[in-house]
């Protein structure tokens with residue numbers, strides 16, 4: 001997948017720039033997304049029942065460990081959030097969104113929370129330390 005068009009703390013959306021010879025569901029130029037799980041073992045009982053999220057060898061998209069010891073995608077580092085003067089927008093201010101705010105603030109980034117619910121401003125700014133808050137429908 002090429003440069004992401006959109007990213008939040010639990011998914012990445014981008015444009016397909018190349019495909020493998022066995023790929024049938026995507027073509028170059030398609031918009032595609034990656035969820036929070038990118039791998040599982042396949043032959044275990046959970047995998048055979050399409051319950052890959054219970055596979056003991058499930059691989060998380062974010063910071064998961066491949067069998068060779070390498071780590072999976074770490075979006076906050078990938079997008080350079082640890083560098084100075086970065087500003088992150090966090091949409092979908094729920095459980096994962098809360099974590100995104102905490103990690104981004106720990107990296108020293110400026111954080112804006114974007115939510116459809118004005119009632120979440122106090123929690124975002126006062127409790128988690130977001131720098132600003134936007135109401136998405138306003």
Ligand SMILES: [Zn+2]
Pocket residue numbers: 040041042043044045046047052055056057058
């Ligand atoms: Zn499995």
